[in-house]
Amino acid sequence: MGIDVGKIRNIAVIAGGGAGKTSLVEAILYDTKAIERMGSIDTENTTTDFEPEEINRKFSISSAPAFCDWNGHRINLVDTPGFINFLEDTKCCLGAVEGAVVVVGARVGVKAETGKVWQYADQYNLPRIVFINKMEKENASFQTAVEGVEKSYGASLVPLTVPMGEGPAFSGVIDLLKMKSITFRDGKPSEGEIPGEYKEFADESRKQLIEKVAESDDDMLEKYLEGTDPTEDEINKGIKTGTLARTIVPVLCGSATGNVGIQPLLDTIVSCLPSPAESAAQTPVMARDTKADDDKEIKPSADQPVSLKVFKTIADPFAGKLTIFRVYSGILKSDSNLINTTRDRKEKMGNMFYLNGKKQVPVKEVGPGEIAAVAKLKEAQTGDSMSDPANPVLFEVVKSADPMISYAIEPKSRGDEEKVGTGLYRLLEEDPALKFHRDEESGEMILGGTGQMHIEITLEKLKRKFGVEVNMKSPKIPYRETIKKSASAQGRYKKQSGGRGQFGDCWIKLEPQPRGAGFEFVNQIVGGAIPRQYIPAVEKGIVAKMKDGLIAGNPVVDMKVTLYDGSYHSVDSSEMAFKIAGSMALQKAAPDAKATILEPIVKVEVNTPEEFLGNVIGDLNSKRGKVQGVESLQGGDQQVSALVPMAEMLTYANQLNSLTSGQGMYTMESSHYEEVPAHVAQQLIAAKEEEKKEA
Ligand SMILES: Nc1nc2c(ncn2[C@@H]2O[C@H](COP(=O)(O)OP(=O)(O)OP(=O)(O)O)[C@@H](O)[C@H]2O)c(=O)[nH]1
Ligand SMILES: [Mg+2]
Structure with a gap:
């Protein structure tokens, strides 16, 4: 009951x-x-x-x-x-x-x-x-x-x-x-x-x-x-x-x-x-009635249709996946058929149990308000809603934060790529802070999380649970590029060979925009200097180039581009030619526009006993950090707030541990982007050159 x-x-x-x-x-x-x-x-x-x-x-x-x-x-x-x-x-x-x-x-x-x-x-x-x-x-x-x-x-x-x-x-x-x-x-x-x-x-x-x-x-x-x-x-x-x-x-x-x-x-x-x-x-539980396409109150009573939300998943290589859920309404019986409303898929509940840590206590029926678990559901993921198929409802989910930091990873033995992929997908199900994808260009596997320790622990689990060993390569800091000055340039692409040639020609003006403004494209062509059908091609060429970066391979942000002149050839012009011309014009304008690299800055709050305060502040300064304030907490602890480049904080969990004999703690969240100092820019550009050579 x-x-x-x-x-x-x-x-x-x-x-x-x-x-x-x-x-x-x-x-x-x-x-x-x-x-x-x-x-x-x-x-x-x-x-x-x-x-x-x-x-x-x-x-x-x-x-x-x-x-x-x-x-x-x-x-x-x-x-x-x-x-x-x-x-x-x-x-x-x-x-x-x-x-x-x-x-x-x-x-x-x-x-x-x-x-x-x-x-x-x-x-x-x-x-x-x-x-x-x-x-x-x-x-x-x-x-x-x-x-x-x-x-x-x-x-x-x-x-x-x-x-x-x-x-x-x-x-x-x-x-x-x-x-x-x-x-x-x-x-x-x-x-x-x-x-x-x-x-x-x-x-x-x-x-x-x-x-x-x-x-x-x-x-x-x-x-x-x-x-x-x-x-x-x-x-x-x-x-x-x-x-x-x-x-x-x-x-x-x-x-x-x-x-x-x-x-x-x-x-x-x-x-x-x-x-x-x-x-x-006191506060009614609301969910989306997907049939009526309307919000509906979910009453925690036994005579209502079953509805539940999955709030945790545990990946187990032997027992399979464990899905932990909270019932909001109705009585859920083992072996009943439900619909996963989030994925619009049928799902059959197997044997259910209560959990004490990893110990399972079987239960046949679970009522409203209860928390229980079930093994081997096919579709269910953390955050999913499931309900009586005749009364599908969808509960709201909180979006998990974007990863703070990503690392490229590779299996220790060649040929293990697939095993890494399948294992990681199982771990992603149990850890909402983990993100995994393959880089489109390099084909590299990229694993994102909350910090270096998070990634290390994930790889440890991958080894223990799925028997595959992985190397962590360099971390991927989400650098951006932008411009600091207005500049104009021409992009002219002309190719003549045997048969039909290629011709595209455009003049563009770049202007810097405030942080966070994004990209704006303005078409000022008058009198058909470039035929209308080729104008989107110029923009496409520019956008593609922006993705590739102007100086060190990072996406370009916060820039306005105005297309104001150009020319065409009645036979040789094509979309492709104008795309290339757009991209060439942007690359050419980059030096005059003083293209530069932006780095992510994080807001850090460190708690430390007074005796280590000097160490902590000195270390933050050496990391190009800007200390914003120090506050006394109870028990003699001090709290330091600082803005620090993310690139300097990758191994901070371990560093703070040794700086404070294990007594320090910190929180960190994204703050904003800032231009990198010249010497860091040079290093990043050199690293990109190196990467190109290797490729
Ligand atoms: N002296 C003393 N030590 C305690 C007490 N409660 C916990 N500890 C110790 O404090 C340490 C941390 O305890 P945990 O129970 O792991 O703390 P937690 O809050 O679960 O920590 P996290 O899982 O890291 O968030 C362990 O070494 C415990 O033995 C207590 O009441 N007295
Ligand atoms: Mg604990």
Whole structure:
């Protein structure tokens, strides 16, 4: 029958790298008896980091689903990656849940990446809970961590538990709703009276809780100001309403690896985050009814036709492809026939199961709001919608970002090209941030991703899963070319040989345009100097030449070309001849027009402990970077913002690691294009010459 939709909580666990998401999910699974032994990152046996590439590196590379039951509720968790290179996956998962748990380290507070995932959760309007983790670590501070989140994201955090002691003195939590202390032994909570030394702290914290909750409700506030404390019931309701409206964010604390503070977090997930039904009542789920060609509300109820969205795919060379999906309406039975609305293809569901990491638990029927998986679907890809064939609907998908960086790759052994191609297509299905194509001209295989580490890990997976080894060649920086001055030139193509000759002749004027303006072609031919039918040919010749580049083989952008004169021959002129003339004219005008190379600049934000700040800034300067500002974060970390040429940032993940003894983190996004300095231009031109010689 599926699980009662009001009793489901679909939650993504999000944060910057290393905050403890995977460890927290592990503790949750253990405490809810979904697993028998609690694994850890250090012993390499957590449920949700199961791919060898993540086990070896000790961080999550791709998202992983898990589920557990708590107080009669089904909690579906998605452990997401926090490392900058893998956030596209995180973004995809946030579209399949109704709430998020944001994990924040009590010692380091928020990191650059946490800001990113916080923003993604904002885009989906997700209610969230913050869990301040690693409370037992030296220098842990609950208060500073909470203030850091409030200051960084403008959120109003309401502590529901506060710590008893911090760092090595951390001995448990105080539940501010029940006004009890909770201590933990082997993950088992036991409630007691609040010890005298924490009494005042607890009273003050509870007072603040009530004030914040009252502030989010006018009636409650009025009563409170008149001296009446809200009832327990009013407080609980107020917290939930505020969380759903996103005026407040409940915050709890504990230790994932110490298995402390998990049960209050589970209680809060159930009491404060919405079920799929509550969420849909607040913000209806809409999809395109492709038959009626109209938008339609998808109600999360069992008596509706089946509809679902695929949010993750795992490529497995042996078991085949695993498709992980979220049901929005209807009851889905194994072996039922659906239509993949995105691809307009029929699809038969095989055996379905719930996933705890890689462990599969078979299930026969899956209801609205549930998350489940199925093996060996033929067509389905991440982002696809599937539905009852009689009621096809299409859910909206978020477009994944363009790759930051591309590398040419080649198989180590000749003849493996096809194997590389098929393997990569399978990996593309599981990783929305990966792009793969063959360069039309060179025939090279080009693999694009979020950074060098992303590509390296992909090639590792390719080897492990599909047994083919690949070399990474030079990275392809998306350089562009443009002109800096106006210039005119003639392109005259004349060929006489035996029979019919070739003749085309044109005069063009080039003018620079502002960045981002693109290409404009203006025809100013009057009096038939060039017959009308040949004018598009001139433009075609120019456009083709622009694709090939003027000085170092990169596409030309931001230029206006005016065709203003020319001549023709009544017999010898042809489209081909004018195309060549157009292309010749452009090449000839290039030196006078001061053709130049543009390079992509990225905006970088680096978080580093104070002691490495000098190293980080010095290194950014040596990379032709422009430091825009330095800001102090909580816990003594500094955040440096800079604009740096992308070409200098290719191996930054590794470099930052060694500059900061592994404690630095960064985010990077495309910013704009700038002219390259002369010495870099010379190198690029020389490299192109070299390439031509080799070809
Ligand atoms: N002392 C302490 N260490 C913790 C705690 N939680 C996690 N860790 C450690 O912190 C490191 C990172 O933990 P993970 O669970 O991998 O963190 P994550 O947020 O999943 O990291 P990514 O997958 O890289 O985004 C591991 O070495 C954990 O053992 C905690 O509560 N206390
Ligand atoms: Mg992880």
